[in-house]
Amino acid sequence: MSGELKESAGSERPRPREPDRKDDGPPGADDRTDAVPEGLEDVKVELQDAGLWQRFHKAGTEMIITKAGRSICYPFPFNVRGEEPPRTRDTQFTSLPKNECSPNRDALSRICGVSQLPTWNQDLNWASPRLKRPFLQTDFAAQPLPALPQADGSSPTVKIPSMQPVYIRRMFPSIKVKVTGLQPKTKYIFVMDIVAVDSHRYKFNESKWSVAGKAEPAMPGRVFVHPDSPATGTHWMKQVVCFQKLKLTNNYMDTFGHIMLNSMHKYQPRLHIVQASENNKFELKKTCFRTFVFHETEFMAVTSYQNHQITQLKIEHNPFAKGFRGGDDTEFSRSARKSINYPVIPRSNPVQASLLPRGRPNNNYACSSNMADTCPSLSSNHYQQTTAGYNTVPLGSSIQMTTQENSGGCMQNSFSGNTDLGPLPKRACREEDRLLSDNSVTTSTLTTWSNPQILPNMENLQPLNRETCMFANSANDNTSLLAAPQPLDPLSTGFNNNQNFSVPFSSSGTGFVSNGGMNFLPSCSYAQMPQQGLGMNGTPFLHEVSRNVGCPSMQIPQ
């Protein structure tokens, strides 16, 4: 591939060619070239399920980002045993005496790296039906909490701040791509981020989206690193690469590395293919990465669906929404009947995954889905699930990401970590993905640049596990990710140099893990609020990404 701008087949609007970078490049990025990075010249990326995406795009894709949902993460990502708190439907809240103090607020604050804990709720404490008891302080302590005065010598009970469970949502459709043209033995890192399309806030009025004002301050930028990363070109090319477990939230306090978006704003996912070093040190070659954009994956972030057509499409195609499909006397049917104007789209004939035999799935996918059934060659003995996937990285582990200014005035970012690189598993999508695939593909709009300072140099960052790995940026201070992040100035450079901040390692979901659960790491600092015309109206991503360079160093809280 010669670096030409390719148009997405799903695009409905003309996309200008990428402008001359020398005119649009960021300050301090003068040394980049127009040359396609070596090893990425021939990369082609095809969007799977393009037909489905186009249907959504035509109707105006919406993605739920509200806190509502059933996937619950907890503000305390680990306990001393490396276990996560119980979750989801097993989670209950039990009352404690109102006057019981919150004895370890300071300790919890320190552990979580949060300077300001949310308001305490004196009435609530998490309890586990399994444990048959309220959580003890040791359940949540990354390190021993100060002993509490207990007259009877019993284990002290820790009051948990009333941080709500963090509800998150996946994207649907999820982004799946087929990649070709990679160097077979070269290792690559697949990264996805979601950037605002413009600086507007929208409203849905009279069955259409219209600008409702200026955009709200951008959420802190985060990126989703495919859990297979780094992997060889052969690995990436032999399977469809899925970003199924990319999750969205509007929770400003999100501490789990989920991508945070503003409701009623328009966003564009982007795929970055970053060339890593050939060893297991996860060292990125500074200049080798390319970005791919599929314009039909643009979506509006909403807390509840605005367009009934989108609702219907989701119901029709998402297996988890099967219960709302028409036909029988389902809730959806009842709802549909109650809604006079509800446009009922004739039901298609989706093949139900549940009707397919269980067993070994197709392994021609690289998903962020679980690994147990996606790794035929790996039994569960190879991928022991932690209690629930939390704290899979020793607390003593650290990942360092440092920012240095090079001679050209650009920021160079680096990561470092100290965990082992486990075997690279085979991966596969769940059946739903294969079933949903309509075999249609779209070649992305390609934006490529070779700025050595844009993406982090992940020196020595070994894949802590094969699960979701997120990179979350930080504010311009030393606050933890667990602290309320500060909105980035859309036009600021985003970060100061050589700063440290704490990084929680956490996870969600039930995935098998090799070396831990999902790990969420601070990100390189992508612009969350792009400059005018970001990607969607011709301004190259080069311009946007390059504006935010530099990453602070980070460290696991000790």
Next chain:
DNA sequence: TCACCTCACACCTTTGAATAGG
């Protein structure tokens, strides 16, 4: 009043440990 958000809910799929059988 309105737009937007939250949350509990029912329904469904997926997961993965346990078990059975070869």
Next chain:
DNA sequence: ACCTATTCAAAGGTGTGAGGTG
């Protein structure tokens, strides 16, 4: 002992709709 297939309860994902909030 090992492997594969099956079972099933738990976990997780979905949109709904009433109610809350500003």
